[in-house]
Amino acid sequence: MDNYFLTNMASNLKIITIVTFDTTVYDSFAAVFDECLQTYSGSSMVSVQSNSSNQSISPLVYPLGTLPFYPTVQIDGITVMLKQGDITKVGVDAIVNSTNKTMDMNYGASGAILEAAGSSVKNECKMLGSQPHDGVVVTGGGRLQCLYIMHMVGPKTVPFITAAVEKILEKCDQLNIATVAFPAIGTGKTSSYNPIF
Structure with a gap:
């Protein structure tokens, strides 16, 4: 993350919140x-x-x-x-959803985000279709207290996590996002437990 901001000094991003339950x-x-x-x-x-x-x-x-x-x-x-708490209750411009290639993961933080966001976001995910292993796509926030949900296909190694986070930060800059909330990436069912931020 540090390298991203060194090369992108004009970022609109002001606050990154890491949320874990x-x-x-x-x-x-x-x-x-x-x-x-x-x-x-x-x-x-x-x-x-x-x-x-x-x-x-x-x-x-x-x-x-x-x-x-x-x-x-x-x-x-x-x-x-x-x-510490429920990422779906955080009031930010964008929430990050670490999900699977078909963007329909129904457990953990991803399951909570999709359930709270509602059917409009689930439908957007279906329309976007399957994503590559390093994919990042944006949907509306649905019923959440955010404008956007940034869905990233859940990376499993530190280099892939770092690359995915940088893609999210680039999307934040493209959309003039000032506040974003990430789940604790790399700590769920399919990942090894190791905080990287």
């Missing part, structure tokens, strides 16, 4: 956020923002786990935040 996965990602911050700052603190919309946009710094805030890091001016 699972506590173990959340804790693993939070540890990665803490390691990331330690690497750049030499401290064991995580840059976090309040989840209240009335708070300042400027990040505050607190020890990980001491306050009810979301772990947050800055990457090339982009806020990357981790939330």
Whole structure:
């Protein structure tokens, strides 16, 4: 992700949210956020923002786990935040759906996204048809609190995950998206458990 923003300085993207429902996965990602911050700052603190919309946009710094805030890091001016919860309830411009080649995966985060989005999105997916292993396509948001759903055929290795994330970021720029939510990619039934962000 860092390389993408170094070569695309004019990106409209402001906030990337990684959302996971699972506590173990959340804790693993939070540890990665803490390691990331330690690497750049030499401290064991995580840059976090309040989840209240009335708070300042400027990040505050607190020890990980001491306050009810979301772990947050800055990457090339982009806020990357981790939330535990239901990705279908996140209010963003776009939600990423890691799915199968036929875009009809009915379990995990993908199943929850398709069910919550409703039949209009399922119909769009059917019309788009089967996608290549590295495919990324965009549909409307259906009944979700987003304008778009970006469907990517679920990559299973770190190089493929990295390439897929970069394709999603390119689509975000093409559509002038400022906020996007990703599921915890690489942690589902068909993937090995290893946070890459």
